[in-house]
Amino acid sequence: MISKITNFFSKKRAPWEQNLIVLWFGTFMAGMAFSEVMPFLSLYVDTLGQFSKQQLTFYSGITYSATYLVTALVSPIWGRLADSKGRKLMILRASLGMAFVLGAMGFVQNVWQLIALRMLQGVFSGYISNSNALLATETPKEKSGLALGTLSTGYVSGNLIGPLLGGALAEFFSYRVTFFITGGLLLIVFFLSYFFVHEHFHPVKRAKPLSTKEVIGKLENPKIVFGMFITTMIIQASNNSITPILSLYVRQLMHNIGPVTLVAGVIAAIPGIATLFSAPRLGEVGDRIGTEKILSIGFIFAICMYIPMAFVHSVWLLGFFRFMVGISDGAMLPAVQAILSKRSPAEVTGRVFSWNQSFQALGNMSGPLIGSAVSGAFDYGSVFISTSILVAINFILVQINTHSDRHARAN
Numbered sequence: 001m002i003s004k005i006t007n008f009f010s011k012k013r014a015p016w017e018q019n020l021i022v023l024w025f026g027t028f029m030a031g032m033a034f035s036e037v038m039p040f041l042s043l044y045v046d047t048l049g050q051f052s053k054q055q056l057t058f059y060s061g062i063t064y065s066a067t068y069l070v071t072a073l074v075s076p077i078w079g080r081l082a083d084s085k086g087r088k089l090m091i092l093r094a095s096l097g098m099a100f101v102l103g104a105m106g107f108v109q110n111v112w113q114l115i116a117l118r119m120l121q122g123v124f125s126g127y128i129s130n131s132n133a134l135l136a137t138e139t140p141k142e143k144s145g146l147a148l149g150t151l152s153t154g155y156v157s158g159n160l161i162g163p164l165l166g167g168a169l170a171e172f173f174s175y176r177v178t179f180f181i182t183g184g185l186l187l188i189v190f191f192l193s194y195f196f197v198h199e200h201f202h203p204v205k206r207a208k209p210l211s212t213k214e215v216i217g218k219l220e221n222p223k224i225v226f227g228m229f230i231t232t233m234i235i236q237a238s239n240n241s242i243t244p245i246l247s248l249y250v251r252q253l254m255h256n257i258g259p260v261t262l263v264a265g266v267i268a269a270i271p272g273i274a275t276l277f278s279a280p281r282l283g284e285v286g287d288r289i290g291t292e293k294i295l296s297i298g299f300i301f302a303i304c305m306y307i308p309m310a311f312v313h314s315v316w317l318l319g320f321f322r323f324m325v326g327i328s329d330g331a332m333l334p335a336v337q338a339i340l341s342k343r344s345p346a347e348v349t350g351r352v353f354s355w356n357q358s359f360q361a362l363g364n365m366s367g368p369l370i371g372s373a374v375s376g377a378f379d380y381g382s383v384f385i386s387t388s389i390l391v392a393i394n395f396i397l398v399q400i401n402t403h404s405d406r407h408a409r410a411n
Contacts, residue, residue: 015198016139020147022196023131024154026095026189030127031158033102033182034067036166039264042247044175048111054376059111060244061372065365066115070122072361078126086201087134088193090126095190097124103183106176127189128155134199160272167265215352218345225343225352227401228336229359231295234394235332236363238302239271239325241371241387249380253315267319274326275333282331283338291338292398298331299395306388310381 013021037044042060045051051059082090101121108114132151139147169178216222242249247264254260286294305324312318336356344352374386 016135016147019135019138019197020151022192023091023135024151026091026193027128027131027151027154028158029185029189030095030098031155032162032165033098033158033186035159035162035268036169036178036182036265037105038243039163039167039247039268040170040175040178040261042244043170043251043261043264045111045114046248047175048108048114056248057245057372057376059115059372060248061368061370063111063115063118064240064244064368064372066118067122067125068361068364070119071125072358072365074123075125075129075358075361078130082126082130082133086199087130087137088197088199088201090130091134091193091197092190094124094127094130095186095193098127099183099186099190101183102186103180106179106183134197138199160269160276163265163268163272165265167259167262167268170261170265171259219343219352220345221343224401225340227397228340228343229356231332231394231398232336232356233359233363233366234390234397235329235336236360237367237370238306238363238387238390238394239329240364240367241374241390242367242383243268244368244372245375245380245383248375250315250318252380253313253318263315267315267322270319270322271326271329274323275330278327278330279334282327283334286331286335286338291335291342294331295335295339295398296395298328298335299391299398301331302328302391303388303395306384306391310384 041063042056045060045063046056078090078093098121101117101124105114105117108117135147135151166178169181173181219225246268247261250264250267251260254263282294282298302325305321305328309318309321312321340352340356370386370390371383374383
């Protein structure tokens with residue numbers, strides 16, 4: 001078996017092609033590992049103690065947010081280390097660390113142990129970003145677009161399949177066994193990366209980087225750029241505010257009868273599927289009618305879809321409206337990226353997008369906290385109402401920023 005695997009990766013392939021195959025599988029597994037626990041993480045928390053409804057939603061929110069908080073703090077550290085020690089080392093660190101941390105989650109005996117491991121999971125982030133960096137530097141320039149485009153489908157596919165697989169594994173085996181299986185698969189990723197990913201590393205030599213003030217000075221309209229940072233944060237917070245209570249809401253709608261975790265996995269995956277298919281088409285529409293217009297349409301459509309979710313009595317209706325929200329994400333997320341790209345000079349584009357990534361992590365962290373707080377104080381349906389209000393605030397802020405941007409351009 002081992003010889004067959006070795007022959008597969010060594011069979012008449014250029015080094016960059018071999019890297020692509022291994023890293024695609026690795027990013028697929030990393031995306032799946034992060035998303036497959038979403039359908040049942042709150043239900044797993046519920047098995048770790050005797051909690052009231054308020055306590056359960058509070059601990060679920062903390063558990064979801066812990067990883068993103070730590071990721072936002074440590075990512076710059078790993079980025080600097082990758083430039084000095086190599087991207088492959090960061091890939092091995094992330095895959096091995098995730099393997100042991102995800103596997104260890106199956107052994108926890110209380111919620112605080114789970115929260116601690118979720119925080120530790122954030123420490124071992126960086127597999128995907130370093131895979132992109134390694135492939136970009138090891139692939140011939142004329143093939144880099146193909147390679148990086150193909151690699152990006154690994155993470156997206158993993159994110160889509162993760163909730164479905166996680167819900168199925170938890171339903172047919174158990175929550176704990178699902179963590180063990182995920183840890184084992186990530187351990188395979190580590191060994192494949194160790195033996196079959198090749199890097200010709202040269203430490204990055206760079207001049208003194210621009211200061212934050214100098215970067216802002218390069219921007220034609222800093223207000224619209226920072227407005228898009230806030231927009232990114234609120235979009236992510238809106239999407240993730242529902243995460244801690246989604247499986248609990250599904251359980252309530254199904255009256256705790258039937259394959260709750262499997263159905264929750266389907267409901268969790270539906271928006272991602274809709275976004276995957278709608279984003280390219282809506283991006284083309286935005287090119288024709290204007291990026292700002294498609295962004296505004298996305299906000300209005302999202303508000304109209306979030307509100308009915310608070311009043312549904314069928315899990316299938318919930319799935320329908322979740323699919324519609326995925327379409328709105330397909331309008332909003334690419335539009336924000338396009339606006340940032342158009343408003344950022346090439347020399348500071350990387351810095352601007354790294355700041356946007358930080359705001360995205362803040363949204364991923366704050367969303368579950370907002371959702372758990374609202375559901376704890378009121379009920380699950382109230383989370384969807386509060387989310388629609390959050391999107392409405394975002395819409396108003398974007399209108400103000402884009403109006404001032406048009407006024408500044410006119411003058």
